[in-house]
Amino acid sequence: MELVTPHIGLLFWTTLTFVILLVLLRKFAWKPILGAVHTREDNIQKALDAAKEAEEKMSALTAQNEDLLKQAREERDIILREAKEAKESIVSEAKGIAQTEADRILVAANEQIANERMKALTELKNQVGQLSLEIAEKILSTELDDKSKQEALVNNLVEDVNLN
């Protein structure tokens, strides 16, 4: 019976000790420890969240980069194609212009040649006429006694008057 009879002294001291211990530990141990652990757990959670977010951002960024790259490639292709086209058109235009110019020059040259020829011919005709006159004069001046001499002379003269 003695074993299961609570004594007033121990009841009192246990209550007092426990309550004081509870107050002291609460202030100096449990609050700092639980607070620190809670803060740490919060920080870990935050870090994990941030890592996840960064990963998501990273993958979004990669996708964006790929898009940009693709776009850039397309743009490059377009530019190249345009440049090629431009080159071709420029070349063909230049060719056209050169052709016309050449044609024009050719035509002009031909005309000039024709003109010069005409001029030359005209001059030649004039000179021939004049020469003929001179020849005739000479022939006339020289004795036109012999017919054969006359012919030889004329032939000789004519031979001298090479058209070219």
Add this chain to the structure above:
Amino acid sequence: MRNIKSTIVLVLVAIFSFTSLQVKAGGHGKGDFNASEFILHHVMDAHEWHLVGDNHVGLPIILLDQGLVSFSSSAFNVPVSVEQGDYAVTQDGKYAIFHETIYKTSNGELNFDSSGHPTNEMPLDFSITRNVASMLLSAVLLLLIFGSSARAYKKRGVESAPKKLQSWMEPLVLFVRDEIAKPNINEHKYQRYMPYLLTAFFFIWINNLLGLIPFFPGGSNLTGNIAFTMVMAVLTLIITNFSGNKNYWGHIFNPLGSSMPWAAKVPLYIILLPIEVAGIFIKSVALMIRLFANITAGHIVILAFTSIIFIKQSAGWSGLSVPMSLFISVLELLVAFLQAFIFTMLSALFIGSAVDEAHH
């Protein structure tokens, strides 16, 4: 391995062959060894702290006897031996101590009734007994252990990993939070009860462990004392019922709810309500008895195995007694933790049921 085995066998044979070695229990050496008296003396509270042999540490005696009276327990230095037993009286003959109970005397003598109980007046005894001293020691230890752990968080900062003592205590604190408080108490309300649960858990555990140390300053059976477990159980009772919400009281005073009309419920409630109300207290009484009985039983079993040597008065029996009490001591290490855990766990369960919101 074989060497160890053969060594053990040799030692055992040697011990059993020394059966002629006589053993007598020191200090109890009058006549036959009384095991039950020896065991009871050790599991009960005492006004002095036994060291070795006949050496004791005197503890403060504090009495409420028309004012506060205080002196050292070593002041009971006049031994008196009568037919009903031995007791000790102070020099001035004002107080006598008989079976760890202090009585007032006028002439330094106790008067006994026919059944052997003293009839003298008993002053209110608020002495720092062995249990109180051991409890104060445990409180100081707890303050040192957890104070320094808490300081480590301030010193090292929250981000760095816990070290040394801090790294041993943190998992234990988290164990109470994650395995005891959180599963039993509503997630948004458990924080309010954490200081009580943590203090109760570590207070019971460290005192269980101190009780398992067989020599000074351990060995007192504080957590196996009904007064200690009563205070702890009453604290849980008070916290539970002061936290009780509408839902909790509804379960007690209207356990059938709206499942029946009042006309049918009233006759049932004549039986049910007293049971429900008694249940409030029975839970705490169970808490009180469970801790008391488990720890006291552990102490009794260890002491009983040790007593075999003295009952048989032969050191040879230590071959049986020492391994058995060692085995029980190791088991008691587990029980020390387990009982602290169960007490806190059930406290959390009761508090949890008191603050739980209606969900069924």
